[in-house]
Amino acid sequence: MKIAIVLYPGFTALDVVGPYEVLGRLPGAEVVFVAEEPGLVLNDQGSLSIQAVAKLEDMSHPDVVVIGGGPGQLDQMSDGPLHRWLRQVDQTTQWTMSVCTGSLILAAAGLLQNRRATTYWLQLEELRKFGAIPTDERVVTDGKYLIGAGVSAGIDAALTLASKIVGDDGAQALQLIIEYDPQPPFDAGSESKAPRSVVEDAKRQLLGS
Amino acid sequence: MKIAIVLYPGFTALDVVGPYEVLGRLPGAEVVFVAEEPGLVLNDQGSLSIQAVAKLEDMSHPDVVVIGGGPGQLDQMSDGPLHRWLRQVDQTTQWTMSVCTGSLILAAAGLLQNRRATTYWLQLEELRKFGAIPTDERVVTDGKYLIGAGVSAGIDAALTLASKIVGDDGAQALQLIIEYDPQPPFDAGSESKAPRSVVEDAKRQLLGS
Numbered sequence: 001m002k003i004a005i006v007l008y009p010g011f012t013a014l015d016v017v018g019p020y021e022v023l024g025r026l027p028g029a030e031v032v033f034v035a036e037e038p039g040l041v042l043n044d045q046g047s048l049s050i051q052a053v054a055k056l057e058d059m060s061h062p063d064v065v066v067i068g069g070g071p072g073q074l075d076q077m078s079d080g081p082l083h084r085w086l087r088q089v090d091q092t093t094q095w096t097m098s099v100c101t102g103s104l105i106l107a108a109a110g111l112l113q114n115r116r117a118t119t120y121w122l123q124l125e126e127l128r129k130f131g132a133i134p135t136d137e138r139v140v141t142d143g144k145y146l147i148g149a150g151v152s153a154g155i156d157a158a159l160t161l162a163s164k165i166v167g168d169d170g171a172q173a174l175q176l177i178i179e180y181d182p183q184p185p186f187d188a189g190s191e192s193k194a195p196r197s198v199v200e201d202a203k204r205q206l207l208g209s
Numbered sequence: 210m211k212i213a214i215v216l217y218p219g220f221t222a223l224d225v226v227g228p229y230e231v232l233g234r235l236p237g238a239e240v241v242f243v244a245e246e247p248g249l250v251l252n253d254q255g256s257l258s259i260q261a262v263a264k265l266e267d268m269s270h271p272d273v274v275v276i277g278g279g280p281g282q283l284d285q286m287s288d289g290p291l292h293r294w295l296r297q298v299d300q301t302t303q304w305t306m307s308v309c310t311g312s313l314i315l316a317a318a319g320l321l322q323n324r325r326a327t328t329y330w331l332q333l334e335e336l337r338k339f340g341a342i343p344t345d346e347r348v349v350t351d352g353k354y355l356i357g358a359g360v361s362a363g364i365d366a367a368l369t370l371a372s373k374i375v376g377d378d379g380a381q382a383l384q385l386i387i388e389y390d391p392q393p394p395f396d397a398g399s400e401s402k403a404p405r406s407v408v409e410d411a412k413r414q415l416l417g418s
Binding site for chain 1 (some may be wrong): 221222223225226228229230233239240242244249254256257258259260262276277302309316322330338348358359360361362364365368369370377378379380381382384385386387388389390392393395396397398399400402404406407408410411414
């Protein structure tokens with residue numbers, strides 16, 4: 001099973017590494033990190049680079065595509081090589097997965113028309129502009145599209161996808177292998193759960209205002 | 210605040226990227242991925258490389274050290290440059306954090322003598338060999354040592370560390386920024402919660418037997 005994970009400058013690392021850690025451990029998985037140009041791709045924080053080992057066009061028939069989000073998503077919203085590749089490989093993929101604002105790229109490429117989807121909590125309504133149906137769930141499945149909410153939601157989305165590929169027992173083994181028994185010290189991981197002042201602080205950090 | 214994140218061949222990517230995504234967003238954080246030799250460092254699955262931008266000795270006074278685990282940990286258990294560096298920087302670090310079997314490296318370097326610690330669920334008793342006290346908790350704090358259990362536990366550990374550095378409100382903002390509102394599709398993330406057959410399957414995959 002060929003899994004293409006898309007990188008672009010300004011990606012958020014956990015968006016792609018969370019799913020990678022799960023999906024890369026599926027039996028027979030062959031993961032290839034792809035980008036418009038091979039080589040190092042620098043993330044949003046500017047301090048982590050992951051190596052893209054292949055160009056998009058070198059990976060013409062992946063079984064699974066994973067695309068994450070991050071501030072760099074804003075530069076991937078125009079029609080161009082990434083959108084063309086996403087549309088082309090979509091004709092033969094078994095599954096297409098996004099995390100965070102990666103779904104906005106899929107939607108802008110035309111792949112989420114009339115499909116239920118989610119994205120980063122701050123951008124949820126953006127999906128509507130591209131014909132998708134914003135859905136306030138952490139993991140949304142619509143046909144072969146597995147759409148995760150922000151950043152860390154990629155782990156939950158990938159386990160959901162894993163269960164569809166290898167069944168519930170196999171997915172649970174992967175959950176145990178990554179010891180995913182989450183115990184966050186706070187319950188502030190969504191806009192509805194975090195204290196109002198924390199939401200405002202997060203928005204200030206995210207929007208730079 | 211200078212944060213050194215240690216890479217070595219055969220590391221598990223999520224071990225380091227989970228904490229990175231949290232700690233790198235602390236106000237004034239400067240993250241440097243370090244390794245014995247700078248350059249690309251290949252992970253345990255053999256399909257993801259992160260760039261180490263500095264040698265260990267180039268980062269002589271980090272405020273925070275983060276070391277993850279993975280199968281490559283086994284090659285980092287002998288005294289050598291990494292152990293010497295860990296001991297040296299430990300004299301001035303404010304916090305030292307490990308994830309997964311990274312704690313076994315800290316312990317082998319002599320830093321966890323008589324300290325409570327945890328590690329990957331399969332290796333917990335190994336800690337005893339190096340004078341640490343195995344503790345079956347997901348995040349263990351002992352003095353300035355923040356020790357997370359396996360792989361994904363680094364996110365919980367990093368939020369715990371963040372709360373010590375910037376307070377609970379600041380840590381909660383980071384939790385919201387990475388939208389960490391975990392909703393795994395199964396409750397199989399620890400040996401005590403997963404069905405017996407799933408534990409056996411995971412062990413077979415991990416031990417290759």
